[in-house]
Amino acid sequence: MKINANFNERVVINTNEMSWTPSPMPGVDRKMLDRIGEEIARATSLVRYAPNSHFSAHTHGGGEEFLVLEGEFNDAAGCYPAGTYVRNPLGSSHAPWAGAEGAVIFVKLHQFDLQDASHCVIQTREQAWYQGMVPGLKVMPLHEFGAEHVALVKWAPNTRFNPHQHWGGEEILVLEGVFCDEHGVYPAGSWLRSPHLSKHQPFTGPEGALIYVKTGHLGDLIR
Numbered sequence: 001m002k003i004n005a006n007f008n009e010r011v012v013i014n015t016n017e018m019s020w021t022p023s024p025m026p027g028v029d030r031k032m033l034d035r036i037g038e039e040i041a042r043a044t045s046l047v048r049y050a051p052n053s054h055f056s057a058h059t060h061g062g063g064e065e066f067l068v069l070e071g072e073f074n075d076a077a078g079c080y081p082a083g084t085y086v087r088n089p090l091g092s093s094h095a096p097w098a099g100a101e102g103a104v105i106f107v108k109l110h111q112f113d114l115q116d117a118s119h120c121v122i123q124t125r126e127q128a129w130y131q132g133m134v135p136g137l138k139v140m141p142l143h144e145f146g147a148e149h150v151a152l153v154k155w156a157p158n159t160r161f162n163p164h165q166h167w168g169g170e171e172i173l174v175l176e177g178v179f180c181d182e183h184g185v186y187p188a189g190s191w192l193r194s195p196h197l198s199k200h201q202p203f204t205g206p207e208g209a210l211i212y213v214k215t216g217h218l219g220d221l222i223r
Ligand SMILES: [Fe+2]
Pocket: 058, 060, 064, 094, 096
């Protein structure tokens, strides 16, 4: 199966307009954003767990990265309420489940650099923000390895960033508000993947925005 598998193409999806499709596990549905492979895949997805549903034990052959968007997600190592960012490195395994409210997670599978063995759990709702490169921008770094950088970025209303080019591409999930650039307007729930050497000048309107952003992981770097 291949979904949005040409990483040289720009992709914009309003995930609110996609319907959930069932996974092999009862109570677990997903929206596939990009994918190369079948059930074991290089994949980027939103995954929705019904209240008290669980997934079978599995090993992360290429690593697993997720951000809990709603509800509460759990495994034997801990409890991950909404806002938790987790990285489970190559070879890690677990059998996760959702709490009584269910959970929605944004998850990226099989995309770790082979040398990136770090495990991390970050409660983003309790972390400090740092001043960004322009007024109105606040940044919370989540992970760095090689050329890859992951952060949450909070945009105050009516913030304008500098024009820039994405070395190794850029991937964004809009978590709150409305994110904009000269190519479009992206409300909460939008997922954007911009290829290596793409350019834009992003900004926000009166709503401001909160985004998850990963850079440096696309183009020739695709594994
Ligand atoms: Fe997993």
